[in-house]
Amino acid sequence: MSDPKIEGLELKPGFRGMAQDTGSDQTMFKGVHWGKAMMWIFLLSDTFIFSCFLISYMKGRGSTPVEWPNPSEVFALNAFGVPVPLLLIAIMTFVLITSSGTMALAVKYGYEKNRKMCGWLVLATALGGLTFVGMQAFEWSKLIHEGVRPWENPFGAPQFGSFFFMITGFHGTHVTFGVIFLFIYAYKVFAGHYDEGKRGWFTTMKGDYVEIEILGLYWHFVDLVWVFIFAFFYLW
């Protein structure tokens, strides 16, 4: 679509032109799907939630008078009789990051209208997420078995258990919701809803492969947050 040259309508050079383009009529983000813009803004808001959690964690860890437990001992796993620090967590992180890769490929094949590949990749992502949640459940039960509780733990400051369960729980909830939606979307891809533009169950909006990308944004975000949680809880 090429606009005819109209006096005063062409963009001015530099910052003024940028401002003019940003503020121009109809849309600020040209050609961006409403849902995609919404997801970005939602994720910005969600970033603030996780930032509040992590900053509270730093403050809590800094202000408790009791010694903080040593993460490489607490999170160690016995493999062949040798305690290996961060073994489980390394596998969990690897699985989750890999699922981000399959998600990105699913988006690519979605836009290529390759229904089969897209569907399988979404499904693979869902299974990766499910594995992650399963391993997290294993980790939780191991810690609970060792006596770690939200209000106390045998290794040191009780805040360790409080923050660990709250923040990984909140993140795990995000992953779980992601997994549920990934399964639903995998079904929708295989059933061809995005090829036909079939309307959604509740929203009556027409289906489009852009929804895979929107879900992908969420999924990558959840993975990114995990990287921060990983750094703050397991490496600090």
Added chain:
Amino acid sequence: MSEEFNDNKTIHAQSSETISGGGSSAAPDIDYVRPAEVEEQDLYHGHSFITKWVFCQDAKVIGVQYFLLATFTGIVGLILSWLMRLQLGFPGAAGFMTAEHYYQFVTMHGMIMVVYFLTALFLGGFGNYLIPLMVGARDMVFPYLNMVSFWMFFIAVGVLMASFFVPGGPTGAGWTLYPPQTILEGTPGSGAGILLMCLSLILFVAGFTMGGLNYLITILQARTRGMTLMRMPLTVWGIFTATVLAMLAFPALLVGALMMSLDKVLGTSFFMPTILKAGEVLEYGGGSPILFQHLFWFFGHPEVYIVALPAFGIVSDLISVHSRKNIFGYRMMVWAIVGIGALSFFVWAHHMYVSGMNPWFGFFFATTTLIIAVPTAMKVYNWILTLWRGNIRMNTVMLWCLGFIVTFVNGGITGIFLGNVSVDVPLSDTYFVIAHFHMVMGIAPLMVIMGAVYHWFPLVSGRFLDEKLGKWHFWTTFLGAYSIYFPMHYLGFIGVPRRYFEMYDSPYMTSAVGMNEFISLAAFLVGAAQFILIYNIIKTLKTGKRAGSNPWKACSLEWLTPSVPPEHGNWGDRLPVVHRWCYDYSVPGAKEDFITQTTPPSEVQNTGVEKT
């Protein structure tokens, strides 16, 4: 009128072909508007009572639903304030009132008024009704989500109100909910009350996020052709910026509320230090109560502007329409709104000067606080300069606007007192603070709400509210509010502390007894005066004067719908095309004293319109 112009006016929104005189035509088309780049929205039209009026996806109905529910909670808050004033003015007059009740009423009054009344009314009520109409959209971009947003708010209000009826009653920790006392025995409502409060806040935030995403994306991505950002009414700018603030500030509240609930239910110690009670050490230990204060005020201060910015925006539009002048310094007004919004994230600790912070932090936060006065003062000057030599209509709407300016300046000036650490420390937790924030974020935004109700009621219902009743309503409220809050400044100066159930016999407080009685009487009167509006609305709906379309001769889009009140889809067959900003009042050389946003330049060629 040329053929070309006709073409332009009847362009269907769905068409994406470029409209112009074509390459061959020598004269440039002055009515050119860029072709549509947003697809026509397909809407779900309700067909039964339930889908049309209850679980409705029309933003206008949702706006009215928000408005009514927020008004209901507002009336609950009002009744609580009456009970508080009854106790303060005439101790013991309400026989059932114990100190515990008093604290609970203080807490619930504060939380209800700030979050469930003002925020819900401005963003949920005015936001939903006005945004799609003002930017020329058919509806919000995600109507289903919008509906869920309202019903989440409904549940949040239900949970909040339920806390009045649980054992122990609602929480009585003050609306700031400071731990550790909030969840410790001895504080009223430290059991179920505080849990329901936290749950209700979490639900409110979740519901608001859904609505907020709608407002933002509708404004950013669904404007009509020709509606550039710098042609939007300031109302939309105010609501937009406030929503951005809410999206970034509410997370802190959510996290705070969640951690507080865990402290209560699971016995974690996020906010709980080691506590000795009757010689025994409690289970808690090692947490930081100050952390909650930071989380709360990181939400709490932007919250002030979440309430104030929509009020700023709305009042700018009302003043401009009713003084028949363009708003003075439109771009300055926009940047002031955005600037205030950005600065509001860097001032939160001025609520915590007495928490024992490092003096350098106090210095930093005092500085940022005072910097906010700059854009705010610019706005006040611009409102006054808009009025300057305007063709002012002294109707009820204008009275509320003038009342707002005066009250806001008053409350703002006491804010400059309190922003300074050395002045704040002695005044902290006295009635001076009460007077300050009620003036600046209670009464002032409320005046804007009232003005907005009188202004937009003809759009919503098709009928004018009664002017005579409106003036009674205004003068009672205005003079009454001053009678309440002006003496409170004095009470603060002589050191009367806030949140005290009774003043007892201390000598400096006995001098305040007569004043307290006077304030209470004024409070009863002002509260009662609000029912004039409710009576006015009921009366008007039946017998009010019919307004017709665009009764105030306004320029902005919401008055230009094909039917009044607007129907679902707002615009009939064709979306409007916008050619100018919404403040072209009293343009020299124009036939009438206003040029609507949809009037193409070719129709007003020999006038003094500026290019916007």
